[in-house]
Amino acid sequence: MNLAITSSILAGKLISKLTKLGGNGGTALPGLVSTRLNPKLLSYFSKQITKSSVLITGTNGKTTTSRTLGTILATNQMSYVHNRAGSNLLRGITTAFLEKSNWDGKVNNDYGIFEVDEFVLPQALEQIKTKVVVINNLFRDQLDRYGEIETVWSRWDKSVRQVDKETFLVLNADDPNVSFLGKNTRAKVLYYGIEDPTQGSTLTPDVLDAQKCRECGTELDFEVFYASHMGVYQCPKCHLMRPHPHVSASNIKISGVDKVSFDLSLGENTISLSLPLGGIFNIYNILAAVTVAASLGLDLKAISLGLSKVQPVFGRGEKLQIDNKNLYIALVKNPSGFNEVLKLLSYEPKKKHLLIIINDLIADGRDVSWLWDVDFEKLKDTTLNVTLSGLRAADLALRLKYAHLDSRIVSPVQTNIAEALRTSLEKLKSGETLYVLPTYTAMLQLRKELESKGLKNFSLD
Structure with missing residues (x-):
């Protein structure tokens, strides 16, 4: 290990201890200082993950998806690094590695689970050795920072085109903007989605951030809307359709704000679940985490065991x-x-x-x-x-x-x-x-x- 790496790790760890003593969580500053000293530090850390790193991005649901995946892995005795506090820029991911590494900069974990800011995905892919990329959804958010959704989508599209054929790309089949990203990539694409029309509406929502076919520009026909523009759709002109999901939820029952039950299907296998979470949006988060877990080789029994431990995240x-x-x-x-x-x-x-x-x-x-x-x-x-x-x-x-x-x-x-x-x-x-x-x-x-x-x-x- 060279002097640049050693000094950057020592600086980051010392700043982390000082910020915590001062009552601050220190979720970003240690990583910020360390990467200023050594811009290659994140790449150095990520290469030490022994099995696979997972990048999770999207407008909504990053935190619940990553926490759910972490719970599944932990329940099955798999170790991981995670920017758990939600600091999802590269500095926050670097801080997570600093927390897990020893003073010599050694990391001994099977997996990395990293929430990634929507705008930062391209840089994250450049610096983190990744085997799974998850894109949950795309909505208008922080217009002063991101601009309209087309700006974010274009960055994602460019990024997934460069992902190699050994990487899994996990996409929400029900979001037309997200599912189309699977059309022009070398990655192994896995889709997840909802298969329960009783939980949707045929009425067009007031807020609709995906209206036109990305293949030909024609307005999409929606059979059902589950949440905003996420639903079952097809193009009346070029016949582009919602992809069939590899992982899906059906027979959904929502009981108040903190209980949901549904049948989870993974391939030919189905199990019934009841979780202390509420809303269609949390079902999407669960499906994303399950799809990743399956891509990592876990079977439905191991996944079900992990899901039995899932709890809501603060806020x-x-x-x-x-x-x-x-x-x-x-x-x-x-x-x-x-x-x-x-x-x-x-x-x-x-x-x-x-x-x-x-x-x-x-x-x-x-x-x-x-x-x-x-x-x-x-x-x-x-x-x-x-x-x-x-x-x-x-x-x-x-x-x-x-x-x-x-x-x-x-x-x-x-x-x-x-x-x-x-x-x-x-x-x-x-x-x-x-x-x-x-x-x-x-x-x-x-x-x-x-x-x-x-x-x-x-x-x-």
């Missing part, structure tokens, strides 16, 4: 208790995802107490115009009260005014998250639930506030 449908009252936290960061969360809440029959926290920091996206594409009109008959907080709470208040929510159920704006949480909880009776819908940085601020109240057992750790 992605997790329930907590505070003072005999319940918190349900669901991350919202773009119109399609927000609409799916609102649809999931409709499975709970009682009217709800809501706390919506909207920030516009860099990690959230500075442009909050997407709030106007969220179907807040659904809240009119399902909500007892709504508290608005965060840096852009006033923008949200204006949006709710145009959604014609009764002003008596919308509380005055409280930009301070701690105060908004306190007043929201005060409105609840013992045993009732507060549904908290934060953007990304608001979720992290909320986490710190909950820690200050003694709640520290978060699955984010």
Whole structure:
């Protein structure tokens, strides 16, 4: 090992220890400093993975997919490196390696599981020795950073064309933008999707980020929509069709916000599952993780054993208790995802107490115009009260005014998250639930506030 590698590892590890002593998670800075000292450090680390690294990208679902895959591997006694805290730029992945390596820079793990920012996939493929690439979905998100979805899609398309024939490319069959990426690649393509029309709708969603055939430009015909533009489709002109999924879910039953059951099919084999997760979107995340696990050689028995241990990730449908009252936290960061969360809440029959926290920091996206594409009109008959907080709470208040929510159920704006949480909880009776819908940085601020109240057992750790 040369001096450049040694010095960069030592610097990264020391910074990691110092940031943690200072009360900071240190999920990105150690990797940032180390790669500035040695730009080849990530590549050096990734070559030490003994079996395979998996890159997981997409607009929504990266964290739940990677956590699910990690649980499957861990349950089957397989070791892995994972940027578990969700820092999904290259610096965050490097930090994950620094955490796992010894002071000599040696890594002894079977697999790497890496969430990758949508825009960073090309660079990740260049620096990380990869055998599986997963692309979950593509929606409008952080327009100020990514631009429209065509910008991201073009980067992905260029990247998958360069993937070699020994690599598995795991794609969502139900997303027309994503499934088409399998047409022009040398990789071994595996598709996953839903096979249950009873869980879809024939009505065109208000937010539709894939409307035209990528082969000929004709507007697609959809037989059913499962979530936003994800569904069963074909082109009436060139007859491009949704690929048949290798891994699928059918006979789906959603019971409230925290329970889903379905039949999981892998090839010719099918098992029935019941998981403490909610929503169609989480079924897609499970299917993605199962498809990867199968590509790594695990059979359905081993996969089922791992799935029996799956729990919600903090901020992605997790329930907590505070003072005999319940918190349900669901991350919202773009119109399609927000609409799916609102649809999931409709499975709970009682009217709800809501706390919506909207920030516009860099990690959230500075442009909050997407709030106007969220179907807040659904809240009119399902909500007892709504508290608005965060840096852009006033923008949200204006949006709710145009959604014609009764002003008596919308509380005055409280930009301070701690105060908004306190007043929201005060409105609840013992045993009732507060549904908290934060953007990304608001979720992290909320986490710190909950820690200050003694709640520290978060699955984010």
